[in-house]
Amino acid sequence: MDNRVKELLERVRNTAETVGTAAGNTAKQAGKYAGELLDAAKLNLQIFDLNNEISELLQEIGELVYNTHSGMPQNDDILLQKLDIIDGKKRQVEELREQINILKKAKVCPFCGADCGKEDVYCKNCGERL
Numbered sequence: 474m475d476n477r478v479k480e481l482l483e484r485v486r487n488t489a490e491t492v493g494t495a496a497g498n499t500a501k502q503a504g505k506y507a508g509e510l511l512d513a514a515k516l517n518l519q520i521f522d523l524n525n526e527i528s529e530l531l532q533e534i535g536e537l538v539y540n541t542h543s544g545m546p547q548n549d550d551i552l553l554q555k556l557d558i559i560d561g562k563k564r565q566v567e568e569l570r571e572q573i574n575i576l577k578k579a580k581v582c583p584f585c586g587a588d589c590g591k592e593d594v595y596c597k598n599c600g601e602r603l
C-alpha cells in the first residue's frame with residue numbers, strides 16, 4: 474500500500490478512542506431529539522437524510538484518501554473530523570431506529586399478545602379489537 478495512505482490510516486486508527494467519546498455525546502443529543510419526534514414517518518425521513526449525509530461524507534473521505542495517495546498536501550484533521558461526524562450520524566440512525574421500533578410496538582393485543590402498531594384498531598394477528 475502507498476506509504477502516505479498507510480500513515481494516514483494509522484493515524485485514523487490511533488484516534489478511534491477519541492472519536493468514540495465524541496460520538497457518545499452526539500448520540501445523547503440525538504436521543505433527546507428523537508424523543509421529541511413522535512411520528513414514525515418523521516423518524517424515517519430523518520434516517521433517510523442522515524444516510525444521505527453519511528454517503529456524502531464517505532465520498533469526501535474517499536477523495537481525501539485519494540488525494541493523499543496522489544501526493545497532494547492534506548489536512549488530516551479534516552478527515553478525522555469527517556470520520557467523527559459519521560460516527561455521530563450512525564449513532565443517530567441507530568437511536569432513531571430504536572425509537573421507531575418502540576413506536577411500532579406501542580400496542581399489545583389483549584387476546585393473543587401480538588405486538589401491534591400504535592395506530593392499529595384491530596390486531597394484525599388475530600383481528601381482535603385493540
Ligand SMILES: [Zn+2]
Nearest residue numbers: 582585596599
Ligand atoms: Zn391478537
